[in-house]
């Protein structure tokens with residue numbers, strides 16, 4: 335009998351963790367999926383990777399990197415995914431639930447994973463949850479929709495036509511609270527930076543120059559060193575010392591403090607959301623971006639509140655100012671976090687994979703927001719993404735290409751940038 339696979343289109347409004355449980359425990363499933371009941375299932379998801387990282391940190395248990403000296407949390411996001419899949423395949427699972435499997439992967443790795451899954455599909459049922467239409471399996475499957483926490487089987491794909499890609503933001507971006515301190519160009523200057531981790535060369539003679547008002551996309555295959563490049567800017571990488579790097583006019587290692595850098599930097603990566611677990615109103619979330627704090631520990635001024643409301647109005651969330659951040663959908667949370675990073679109008683705004691895990695509609699909104707920020711402010715914007723984001727209009731792309739001695743960098747200028 336032919337093995338039946340499933341593609342489930344999920345939106346960001348629904349609780350995916352709950353669905354994983356239903357599928358893996360065989361509970362409350364539509365009759366078409368009941369054949370999974372009683373079978374041993376494995377979960378391929380970011381949440382599983384996070385769980386293994388926690389195991390490693392707390393109990394020193396290296397399930398995914400057994401046999402390697404490198405810790406899971408130092409692997410690039412693509413490498414982590416590969417390690418998880420290999421582990422799941424070694425566990426004699428009778429079916430796999432895959433949560434947005436192609437997310438975080440570069441084009442070549444996506445093709446490799448597609449090939450692996452096609453092969454695996456000959457042996458065991460695969461159930462894939464996706465939030466982007468383009469991520470469908472390359473082999474036949476049945477379809478279902480997960481919307482408002484309900485799983486519904488569909489017979490054809492006409493449902494997908496109902497997914498709207500909302501028009502981008504049109505209003506102008508609210509200005510800064512205070513006039514921004516002038517910083518001299520270039521904001522960031524890397525001169526022939528080479529870096530290795532132990533024996534592993536990562537960057538080879540990489541030069542990069544970022545100036546005010548520019549709009550960059552940073553791209554390159556998994557493990558090519560994108561996060562490493564960013565960590566040299568954000569101050570999280572001790573290997574920045576001894577390199578020819580200047581940030582905001584100061585040579586690295588010339589006595590600048592982390593705060594000097596943080597003041598001029600807006601930064602967002604989806605993993606940051608985990609740090610905001612408490613009860614934070616949207617208004618306070620945005621204002622905390624002015625203070626670079628997690629949570630708000632000072633009484634906000636009237637001007638700060640007004641500014642936060644202007645941004646909420648810009649986002650079309652004016653009526654949600656007192657709602658708690660954790661009550662929002664994933665897509666709304668990402669918009670708020672991008673604005674939180676931008677609210678002080680930093681000279682440099684870095685957005686590291688802000689669309690990971692989003693559905694098409696939410697990703698379109700984030701891309702629209704970033705385009706508008708890049709178009710109408712003096713901040714230099716750096717957007718990191720594996721996936722070519724439809725509608726993103728960077729002026730320049732910095733591409734890292736791996737080589738024997740580490741990745742080298744190349745600048746590609748768009749023929750019709752936004753600025």
Ligand SMILES: Nc1ncnc2c1ncn2[C@@H]1O[C@H](COP(=O)(O)OP(=O)(O)OP(=O)(O)O)[C@@H](O)[C@H]1O
Nearest residue numbers: 408409410411412531536556557558559560561562
């Ligand atoms: N602390 C570390 N120790 C050892 N190796 C590391 C460390 N940090 C990063 N690496 C390695 O450096 C290489 C570059 O990693 P990095 O995270 O910068 O890549 P990336 O381009 O951001 O990848 P991805 O797109 O998959 O997130 C990877 O091979 C990674 O395993």
